[in-house]
Amino acid sequence: MAHGQTPSQTVGPYFAYGLTPEQYGYAYGSVFGPVLARPHAHGAHIRIIGQVLDGEGTPIDDALVEILHADAAGRYVTSAAQAEADGFAGFGRCGTGASAHREFVFDTVKPGAADGEAPHVDVIVTMRGLLSHAFTRLYFPDEAQANARDPLLQAVPAARRDTLVARRLDLPGGVVYRFDIHMQGARETVFLDL
C-alpha cells in the first residue's frame, strides 16, 4: 500500500458539541441525529434503546453510538434525495450523556432482510477510553428463522450469539428493542473485525 492508515484515536469525553450538538442542546446544527425515521416512513416504527456498560457493569455516560441499517423493504439508503423522499435517513447517531439513564435511544423502522442476511442493524460504538472504535451488530429476537441462517451470526461462537440479539418489549407506546452493549465481562458483546 502506498499510504499507511491514519491511526485511530479516542473520541474523548467532549465530542457532543461537535458530533451531537442538537441532542445535547448546543447552538449548532447536527448532520446526524437519533431519529432515523419520520412518521411517513414505510414499515414498522420501532425504538432501539440500550446502555453501554464497562467492565464493572457501570453504564457509560460518554459513549457515542452510531447505527446504520436497511429500510423496511431491505434497501440501503444511497442518496440524500432517497432519504428525503422516503423519510428514512438510514443512519443515526446518539450520545449516552443526554439521558438520565445513560441510554442511547433511536427512533427508526424495523429493517427488512437484504443480501441473504437476517434483518439487522450495524453498530459503531466509541468513547473516551476506546482508542479504536468497535463494530457490532443488533439482530432481532422475533426473526429466529432468519437468524438461524444468517452467515455472520452463525460464524459467532454459539455461546456468545445472544449478545447480538436484542430483547423485544411491547410497551403501550410501541415496540422497543433493548440492546445493551457490554464492553467487557462474562457477557462481553461480540465485536466484529469489520
Added chain:
Amino acid sequence: MSTPTRLDPRDWSSHSPYVHPPYRSTVLRGPTKPLVPVPAALAVRGAPVYGHDRIAPIDHDLTRNAVRNGAPLGERIIVTGRVLDEGGRPVPHTLVEIWQANAAGRYIHKVDQHDAPIDPNFLGAGRCLTDADGRYRFLTVKPGAYPWGNHPNAWRPNHIHFSLFGQWFASRLVTQMYFPGDPLLALDPIFQGTPAGARDRLVSRLDLDVTEAGFALGYVFDIVLRGARSTPMEA
C-alpha cells in the same frame, strides 16, 4: 470489468490496542475477547448519506461560526490536507467533522470543568466537505493544552479531534491531529498508545505554502482511510 467488493482490513499495526493500561480508562472499556471476522462479502456497506445543505459555507471557519461580539482569542491557524485511501486515491466530497478546545485549553462542553476561561466567541466545532481532489480546509485558532486526570500532572498535547467516514461505513475513522514539536507528545499515553511506526502520521506539519501571509500560519494534515480493493468479476 471489476467491482470493489473488499475493503482493505483495519491495519492493527497502525492502530492502538483496545486495552492500553497507561491510558487508564481503556482498562475497563476496551474489549478483551477476540474480534469475530466478518465474511468478506458482508464487509462493504456504503457510508451514511446526508444533505450537503446541512453543511453551511461558514461551518469550516471556527473563527467566525460562533461569534457574538468579536473574534475569538488565540493564534489563528489554517488546517488543511487531503483525505486519501491507502492507494493514494483522493476521497472526494466526503464529510470532515472537527472539534477542539479553545486557545486557553477549555472545551465548551458542559462536562469540562477545567478552570480556564470559556471564549464567548468560540464554539470549537466545524465541518466541511472535501473537494474533488479530497482536499479540506479549516480556519481556527490553535487549541491550548489542558490537564486531565489520567495520572499526576497529566496534560494533553495540543490537538484537534477529527471524525470521518469516507466512502464506506467500515472506513470510519475518529482520530486526533497534533502539532509538530510538541514536547507533551512524548508524555501522552493516548498518542503513545499508537504503534511507534505509525505515530508520526498523527502529527501535522507546518507548511508556508498554505500559510496566509500576515494573517495565519498553515498546518497540513493528510488523512488516509481504508480503501476498497477491486476484484475481477467472474464471467
